[in-house]
Amino acid sequence: MAKIDTIQVNGNPMRILYEKPHGNGPHPCMVVMFHRGGFDEFTKKILKNLADLNIFSAAPDVYHWSEIKDQTGKNLFPKDTDLIEDIGGTIDWISKLHSVDIQRLGIIGHCMGGRMAFLGASVYSQFKVCISYYSGNMFKVWGDDNHPTPFDQLSNIKAEVLGFFGNDDENPSQHDVNIISSELTRLDIKHQFYRYDGAGHAFQNFLSVDRFREEARNDSWSKTETFLKEKLCIIPSCVD
Known part of the structure; x- marks a missing residue:
């Protein structure tokens, strides 16, 4: 079951929702950047899915800043x-937890969290x-116009990238995805992108009846599991 801890970020309290896998570890770890729904059942399910893969996961509550909290609606x-x-x-x-291996660290996100994942990796x-x-x-x-966009910072990424997109999505559109993929290729950043016909934005979100697409959800998460098992050395043959 997910638990909550609170840390300070520039003098502001920020909650972290986290879930531990079974066993003593040290476990690989993932930072989970949530979607618009915040700490909802979808985000909790992502943490649970990662724990089932023997991965420690932690989601920061990026809604803690006063500019957001003071302007509800x-x-x-x-x-x-x-x-x-x-x-x-x-x-x-x-990094201060004894049960994790910070050398096996990744970041994952959906919707705005997917954008945040690119930003964090950059x-x-x-x-x-x-x-x-x-x-x-x-x-x-988002914010200061003098700050570079996530796209502008792709050249700084050291991580291997895995991306999933719905071909009916308008943000990102198929054209947007083509541009991002081409830029990663130009930068020689290893990446795999998968696209799904008949799926739009938020196709993994089972809380949205209109958007959820079971086939795309199952295939994309299966590929996510395979990727994580290999790249974060979860399987014994990778650790040996």
């Missing part, structure tokens, strides 16, 4: 500069893998 996104601090604080928190070289589901707004800055 407005469709605000966290600032990129604040997100970077939140991800860094989460990495620091994880800033923090500790990430070995970056998994992004339908990452919209890659060409926009």
Whole structure:
């Protein structure tokens, strides 16, 4: 069952929702960047799925900043500069745990969390893998216009990238995905992108009857599991 701890990020309290796998470890670990729903049942299910893979997972509550909390009802996104601090604080928190192997660290996210996953992997070289589901707004800055977009920072990624997209999605559109993939190829960043016909944005989200696509969900998560088992050395043959 997921638990909550609280850390300080630039003097602001931030909750971290985390789930431990069974056993003593040390376990590989994933930072989970949540979608618009925050700490909802979908996010909790992602943490549980990762724990079932013997991965420690932690999701920072990036809604903790006062600009967001004080303006309930407005469709605000966290600032990129604040997100970077939140991800860094989460990495620091994880690194102090005895049950994890910080050398086997990855980041995953859905929707806006997919965008955050790219951003985090661009800033923090500790990430070995970056998994992004339908990452919209890659060409926009959240907050300070002088800050580079996630797309502009792709060249800094050291992680291997895995991405999943619905061909009916408008943000990111198929054209957007083509541009991102071409840029990663140009930068010689190893990546695998998978696209699904008949699926749009949030096709993994079982909480949304209109958007959920079971076949795309099952195939994409199966590929995610295989990728994580190989890249984070979960299977014994990888550890030996």
